[in-house]
Ligand code: PEP
C-alpha cells in the first residue's frame with residue numbers, strides 16, 4: 001500500500017528523487033538534570049569547553065568543504081553558527097553554572113539555552129525566532145560532542161539515499177549534499193527556511209514540513225520525493241517507481257537542453273526579440289544571472305545592503321557593491337533600485353518602520369527616502385559614481401503621486417550637480433526610472449512616463465495594492481490573483497500609455513518569470529522582462545515557441561472583456577493554438 005505525506009516542495013530544477021531512506025536522528029538538546037560530585041568542577045568546565053571547541057572545529061571543516069559554486073549565503077549561515085559558538089552568553093553562562101551550582105556540562109548548557117529561548121520568545125520578532133532555531137542547532141551540535149554522538153555518524157550510508165530528518169541545519173544540508181544524498185525530507189521547515197533555500201540552491205529535491213515523516217517512514221524503505229508537488233510516497237509499486245525514474249531522466253534532459261539555450265536569443269517565432277534581464281539581490285547573484293544568459297540586471301534590490309546589521313551602509317560600501325555588479329555584468333545594463341525598505345523588508349536601523357500601524361501602507365520605500373534624505377542622498381551618490389563605470393540606470397520604487405516623483409528626481413539632479421562641482425566622475429545623463437507598483441501610479445502612468453526615462457511594472461506589489469491582499473500573509477494568499485481583471489487592466493493601461501508617450505516599459509514582478517503568465521505578458525506588448533535568474537532559461541525556451549503577433553491579437557480579444565470566471569482558462573489557452581517550433 002502506498003503511503004503519501006505532504007509538505008512544501010523545494011524544486012531547484014530537478015524535482016524528483018527515488019532512493020532508500022537514511023533516517024537522521026535529531027541531535028537532542030535535552031539533558032537530564034545531573035549534579036557533580038565535589039572536585040570534578042574544573043574537569044567538567046574543561047570538558048564543556050573542549051566540546052564547544054570540537055563543535056566549532058567541525059563547523060569550520062564543513063565550511064571549508066563548501067563547493068565553489070555554492071551561493072554565499074551558505075557560508076553566512078555557517079558563520080552565524082560559528083559566531084554563536086563564540087558568544088560569551090552561550091559559553092560563559094554554562095561555565096558559571098558548572099562552577100557555581102555544580103551542574104553537569106550538559107545540564108548547564110540546557111539551562112542556559114532555556115534561559116535564552118525565554119528571552120527570544122518574549123521579543124516576538126520573526127527574525128529572533130530564526131535566531132532561536134539557530135541557537136538550538138548550535139546547542140544540539142555541542143550536546144552531540146558532550147554525549148559523543150555525532151549526527152553524521154548515526155546516519156547510514158547516505159550516497160544515493162533520501163535523507164529523512166526532523167529538521168536539518170544548513171551545515172547538515174551541505175554535508176549531505178557532499179556525501180551524495182539524492183533528496184531530503186524534513187518534518188519541519190517552511191519554504192523560506194534555511195534548509196529549503198539551500199536545497200534549492202544546491203539542486204537537491206526536497207520536501208520540507210512533511211509532518212510525521214520520521215515516525216511513519218522506515219529506514220531503508222524505498223521512497224519517492226516529488227518536490228514539484230510537495231509529496232513523498234512510500235510503498236510504491238514498480239509501475240509507479242518506473243514512472244518517477246523516467247521523470248528524473250526527463251528532468252535531467254530538460255535541464256541540459258535549457259543550459260544549451262544560454263547563448264540563444266529570446267526571439268519569438270515571428271522574429272520579435274525579447275530582452276531577458278535578471279532580478280538580483282546581492283552582487284554575488286551576478287554569477288547566476290550570467291549563467292542563465294541574462295542580458296542585464298532589470299532590478300537590483302538594494303535593501304539587502306541595509307538588513308541584518310546595526311549600522312547604515314556608507315557611500316563607499318554602496319559604491320563597492322554597485323561596482324561589483326557593474327563590473328560583473330561586463331557592459332550590460334544594470335538597473336539599481338533605490339531603497340525599498342518597509343512592509344516585509346525591515347531593518348534594524350529604522351525602528352520607525354516596525355512601529356508603522358500598517359507597514360505596507362506606511363513610511364516605506366520612497367516615502368522613507370524623502371523623509372530621511374541623508375540616507376537617500378548617500379545611495380544616490382554611490383549609484384551616480386558607479387554609473388561612470390558602465391550602463392547603470394537608477395530606479396525609484398513605490399511611487400503613488402507625481403509630487404514625490406518630482407521630489408525624488410530633484411534630489412537626484414541635486415546630487416548630480418554636487419558631484420560634478422566636486423569633480424567626481426559620474427554619469428550625469430543616467431537614465432532615471434520609476435516602478436509602477438500601485439494602482440495610483442498605474443492609472444496616472446502618463447504623468448510618470450513624461451517625467452521618467454523608463455518605467456518598470458512591479459506586479460508583486462501592484463497585485464497586493466490593487467486587491468488589498470498582503471502578499472506575505474498566507475491566510476489571504478487565495479485572494480492574491482495576478483489574473484484579476486483589475487490587475488490586467490492596470491498593466492495593460494500602463495503599457496499602452498508608455499507606447500503612446502514613447503517611454504520604455506518593462507516588467508520585473510514575479511509574473512514575468514511565471515510560465516503560466518508569460519504569454520499574457522508578451523501579449524500585452526511587453527518586450528523587456530526581468531525575472532529571478534532561475535526562471536530565465538525556461539522563459540527563453542518558451543518565448544522561442546511563441547508567436548508574438550498572434551499573442552497580441554489573442555490578448556487584445558481577451559482584454560476587451562476579461563471575465564473573472566474565464567480569464568484563467570483564456571490565459572491558459574494563449575499561444576496554445578500554434579504548433580510548436
Ligand atoms: C514588485 O513589487 O513587483 C517588485 C519587483 O519589487 P519587490 O518584489 O522587491 O517589492
Ligand code: MG
Pocket residue numbers: 397437458460461
Ligand atoms: Mg515592490
